[in-house]
Amino acid sequence: MEPAKKPANAKKPPIRRRDRERTRREILEIAFAEFAENGLTGGNTDAIAARANITKRLIFYYFNSKEELFIAVLEMAYAKMRLAEEGLHLEALEPEAAIRRLAEFTFDFDQANPEYIRLVTIENIHRGRHISASRKLKEMTRPIINQIAAVLDKGVRSGVIQPGIDPNELHMTLNALCFFSVANRHTFEAQFGWDMSSPKAKAQRRREIADLLWRHVRRG
Structure with missing residues (x-):
């Protein structure tokens, strides 16, 4: 018997808030080290993503741009x-x-x-x-x-x-x-x-x- 198909409009289970916050915090901490070492211009979002073990797309899900990420790092x-x-x-x-x-x-x-x-x-x-x-x-x-x-x-x-x-x-x-x-x-x-x-x-x-x-x- 084939498994029952999910309705087409079924929503994915939401990511738990604490997981989102932890991921955001990890991105900020790694970005802090990257920017402090290499500056805003030299700071590499690919390197940040690799160290955080996430995709670069996820960085820009939380922060719309590299400059917005830098501002968030300053705030932290x-x-x-x-x-x-x-x-x-x-x-x-x-x-x-x-x-x-x-x-x-x-x-x-x-x-x-x-x-x-x-x-x-x-x-x-x-x-x-x-x-x-x-x-x-x-x-x-x-x-x-x-x-x-x-x-x-x-x-x-x-x-x-x-x-x-x-x-x-x-x-x-x-x-x-x-x-x-x-x-x-x-x-x-x-x-x-x-x-x-x-x-x-x-x-x-x-x-x-x-x-x-x-x-x-x-x-x-």
Whole structure:
């Protein structure tokens, strides 16, 4: 007896949501490594598909274009840092402890995530056009700026931090210091013969950045 035929209009069973999400996450993680190593232009969707053990068509099922995939990778990378920042709870600390904790966290995150630094550098080469296209990325910045603003306000009220410091400017100054330690390490070491890679050198730089940031904001 032949097996009963399915009706012509029978629908395929839907892919379970968790499977779709897992596949999408795997694509993003592999694409993150590919873009961080080779940039947007050099990043290869065939290589991403091969490493994910999927077809390239499936990549474009989840992401309509290579640039859309790159934006999603940026969103994932920044979200990782922003999520970690939420756990700082700077408002619960005294101002000096909060400023030092912020500096140490930022330094440690950048040191532990050099691929993130490369990805940000690549996006700057593209003049930030992909970040500009993402509302999600713009919204991610507010929580950490709000945390910094709260620390500054608390410090001003208690008389230990000088008034008039812009939280965005402070955030930029801190990121410039920490970013350089990763992004420019190879060229700086080659030019000046200066150790930036050993645990001792990193610990010293970490202390110096925390000291610099606190001296910059403190009153008197």
